[in-house]
Amino acid sequence: MFPILETKEIAKNVYLQRIQAPRISKKRKAGQFLVLRRNEEGERIPLTIVSSDTVGGSVTIIFQAVGKSTTEFAEMKVGDTYLDVVGPLGLATHIEKFGTVVGIIRAFENMAATGSGGFAVVAAGISEALVATAGGLLVGVLAMLPVTLVVLATPNCGAT
Numbered sequence: 001m002f003p004i005l006e007t008k009e010i011a012k013n014v015y016l017q018r019i020q021a022p023r024i025s026k027k028r029k030a031g032q033f034l035v036l037r038r039n040e041e042g043e044r045i046p047l048t049i050v051s052s053d054t055v056g057g058s059v060t061i062i063f064q065a066v067g068k069s070t071t072e073f074a075e076m077k078v079g080d081t082y083l084d085v086v087g088p089l090g091l092a093t094h095i096e097k098f099g100t101v102v103g104i105i106r107a108f109e110n111m112a113a114t115g116s117g118g119f120a121v122v123a124a125g126i127s128e129a130l131v132a133t134a135g136g137l138l139v140g141v142l143a144m145l146p147v148t149l150v151v152l153a154t155p156n157c158g159a160t
Contacts, residue, residue: 001081005058013065015074016050021085022057024049029092034061036073037084043069049088059087 006018024034033048051060065074 001083002085003081004076004078005056007076007078009074010062013074014062015065016060016062017073017076018053018058018060019082019085020057021059021087024085024087025052025057025059026054028052028059028088031092032088032090034059034085034087035089036061036082036086038069038072038076039083042072042083044084044086045069045073046089 003020004017005020006016008016010016019036021034028049031048033046035044035046037044047061047063049059050062052058053060063070063073065071
């Protein structure tokens, strides 16, 4: 059994839950996910691990209540338990330039801290993410420029 240590609605139908899962909290890496099941009759639902606390032995998830199972998850209270929490699963993501990720996480943290999802709350994090994304696009375009020039200069390149 995996008890819920914290649960709160951080935006309309978007929930943050912190779940006691010491082994998962110690092993998880960026980009990995969990599979949760509420009870014997419940569906197995995969959700991304947002963060973990290795000292406290907990993992944090954020999800939107859109179907039967995630709506049931949203109705759970502190002290309620998940029957199964399996993870960490999936290949860890190697992140070198993580401005976008940090910006989005900062926006979610601001939403959680204020209990609101208004523009003023998320603007700083989202703007940071957009700048990082624009930088990444610029690098990608510049990286493809030499390839494009070679293709254009080569007669019948790519012709069938």
